[in-house]
Amino acid sequence: MASGIALYGGAITDAIAGGDLAKLQGLQAQAEDHLKQYGDIPTLLALLKVEIAKLEGRGKY
Amino acid sequence: MTDAISLAPGDLAPIAIPDGKPVRYRLERDYTELVPVHVVWEVTLACNLKCQHCGSRAGRPRSDELNTAEALELIDHLAELGTRELTLIGGEAYLRRDWIELIRRSRDHGIRTGIQTGARNLTDKRLDEAAEAGLQGVGVSIDGLPELHDRVRGVPGSYAQAIDALKRVKARGMAVSVNTQIGAETAEHLPELMDRIIEAGATHWQIQLTVAMGNAVDNPELLLQPYKLLEVMPLLARLYREGEARGLLMVVGNNIGYFGPYEHIWRGFGDDTDHWNGCSAGQTGIGIEADGTIKGCPSLATSLYTAGNVRDMSVGDIWRHSEKMSFGRLRDVEELWGYCRTCYYADVCRAGCTWTSESLLGKRGNNPYCHYRVLDLAKHGLRERVVKIKEAPAESFAVGEFALITEVIPGAEVTPMPVRDPKAVHVAPRERSAAGGALPPSLTPCRSCAGYIWPHEITCPHCEADVAQAQETYDVDSQRRRALIAEATRVFAKLGITANAGAGV
Numbered sequence: 001m002a003s004g005i006a007l008y009g010g011a012i013t014d015a016i017a018g019g020d021l022a023k024l025q026g027l028q029a030q031a032e033d034h035l036k037q038y039g040d041i042p043t044l045l046a047l048l049k050v051e052i053a054k055l056e057g058r059g060k061y
Numbered sequence: 062m063t064d065a066i067s068l069a070p071g072d073l074a075p076i077a078i079p080d081g082k083p084v085r086y087r088l089e090r091d092y093t094e095l096v097p098v099h100v101v102w103e104v105t106l107a108c109n110l111k112c113q114h115c116g117s118r119a120g121r122p123r124s125d126e127l128n129t130a131e132a133l134e135l136i137d138h139l140a141e142l143g144t145r146e147l148t149l150i151g152g153e154a155y156l157r158r159d160w161i162e163l164i165r166r167s168r169d170h171g172i173r174t175g176i177q178t179g180a181r182n183l184t185d186k187r188l189d190e191a192a193e194a195g196l197q198g199v200g201v202s203i204d205g206l207p208e209l210h211d212r213v214r215g216v217p218g219s220y221a222q223a224i225d226a227l228k229r230v231k232a233r234g235m236a237v238s239v240n241t242q243i244g245a246e247t248a249e250h251l252p253e254l255m256d257r258i259i260e261a262g263a264t265h266w267q268i269q270l271t272v273a274m275g276n277a278v279d280n281p282e283l284l285l286q287p288y289k290l291l292e293v294m295p296l297l298a299r300l301y302r303e304g305e306a307r308g309l310l311m312v313v314g315n316n317i318g319y320f321g322p323y324e325h326i327w328r329g330f331g332d333d334t335d336h337w338n339g340c341s342a343g344q345t346g347i348g349i350e351a352d353g354t355i356k357g358c359p360s361l362a363t364s365l366y367t368a369g370n371v372r373d374m375s376v377g378d379i380w381r382h383s384e385k386m387s388f389g390r391l392r393d394v395e396e397l398w399g400y401c402r403t404c405y406y407a408d409v410c411r412a413g414c415t416w417t418s419e420s421l422l423g424k425r426g427n428n429p430y431c432h433y434r435v436l437d438l439a440k441h442g443l444r445e446r447v448v449k450i451k452e453a454p455a456e457s458f459a460v461g462e463f464a465l466i467t468e469v470i471p472g473a474e475v476t477p478m479p480v481r482d483p484k485a486v487h488v489a490p491r492e493r494s495a496a497g498g499a500l501p502p503s504l505t506p507c508r509s510c511a512g513y514i515w516p517h518e519i520t521c522p523h524c525e526a527d528v529a530q531a532q533e534t535y536d537v538d539s540q541r542r543r544a545l546i547a548e549a550t551r552v553f554a555k556l557g558i559t560a561n562a563g564a565g566v
Binding site for chain 1 (some may be wrong): 081083085088089092099101103116150173177197198237264265266267305306314316329331336337338341359360414500502505530542553556558
């Protein structure tokens with residue numbers, strides 16, 4: 001049940017944001033940090049495949 | 062009410078606070094077994110600020126404040142009743158010579174202990190002693206940017222001292238929070254104030270409205286007009302989200318609400334099953350004045366809500382038997398009046414903060430500071446404002462009176478307010494425990510519009526959605542989200558990616 005915040009009292013200082021939204025946002029931030037540090041491997045992989053396909057397709061005619 | 066609360070501390074059901082929730086979080090057993098979870102104690106009325114809005118008219122100490130032995134005994138008794146958190150206030154708590162002993166005794170009992178302060182002359186020596194005694198949190202009151210804060214607090218330079226205190230508290234490893242009152246001039250200060258308190262190290266920010274009591278009645282221009290909630294509430298919602306992303310958790314006080322479009326974000330810190338469930342005075346909270354006066358809430362008017370004095374009766378007996386303490390346990394919708402009497406949320410909201418409504422209009426049970434109400438009125442081209450009609454006496458916690466005026470919003474088209482039948486108001490069944498407590502009702506958010514609805518609703522009265530169908534869709538989405546969270550967490554763990562700290566840490 002809600003905590004009840006008495007108006008002459010101090011703020012709650014031992015509550016932490018939770019719930020799905022906070023977790024998803026946290027994971028997004030982690031993913032973005034990782035990409036910044038290591039780069040975007042799925043996109044690199046896709047590009048590699050495209051270039052490989054181009055080279056393998058040469059000289060067939 | 063029976064005399065059945067004679068439980069020894071060990072008789073109370075064990076406490077299991079859910080993860081991420083504060084120790085002040087109310088459990089069902091707190092209501093049924095009547096546990097004063099959070100106690101706010103004015104340990105002295107002596108103060109070194111001159112706040113224009115001070116409800117207690119603090120300044121000089123009371124003539125007969127509790128001595129050290131009496132104060133320590135009181136803490137022991139609160140521990141026996143199951144108190145989990147104690148906030149020491151004033152006046153200014155550290156102007157009491159034995160304040161360190163009180164902190165130490167509270168901490169010896171394992172009670173979470175903090176102070177709320179104006180922070181003027183909160184010296185390093187005082188902070189070091191408090192930290193050593195086990196003080197866990199320091200809340201600093203800051204009412205706006207420097208010019209406004211210094212003016213409202215009555216002392217030039219008080220803003221600078223307050224911000225500096227935040228940093229010094231943070232440096233000592235204690236929890237740092239800020240309380241800000243919203244008055245007539247505050248709203249435009251809030252965004253920049255939020256930047257500054259984040260920079261100073263605050264992790265939690267309590268927001269509340271200035272209430273018409275004591276000095277605030279002498280200075281009515283400080284009060285926010287009720288209709289201003291139309292602008293203030295969306296601003297607070299925006300700041301909540303921005304603050305959360307930056308590690309600051311906004312905590313709305315009991316007079317911010319109720320059941321408007323943002324209710325689902327105000328009280329659960331991400332858990333939208335938590336909503337406003339009524340004033341907890343005398344049910345799960347106690348307020349204490351420096352001379353041993355006991356009330357159900359620290360801010361209630363002394364003249365109307367004194368439940369007893371610890372020099373005459375133990376706090377346990379006052380808690381169990383005083384009529385002025387038990388009003389919150391026994392009240393019902395019949396005490397509501399005006400708009401609140403026929404509101405959809407009457408039986409759960411009970412006109413919001415008792416202190417706010419009673420101090421303003423002279424009788425509790427009707428509260429114009431309500432987002433749901435303000436929006437409803439605005440839909441019909443109407444708004445409410447308050448005008449002082451009676452001064453407050455010179456005593457601490459004295460109230461005056463304000464008239465509530467309903468007027469047309471300039472330029473708006475007026476349509477009549479619907480006539481609502483008091484008999485049609487839903488009253489939730491309440492089972493009273495042997496101890497005399499009862500659980501407040503629990504509403505659920507409509508999964509289509511997020512408005513809170515009574516459990517019996519099949520069609521949402523706010524958006525007309527099929528409640529069960531909306532819930533089914535929500536459950537499917539929720540399952541998908543949680544699977545994604547679990548998968549992402551698993552993958553990141555394998556990659557050695559660590560989590561960032563969330564808001565409030």
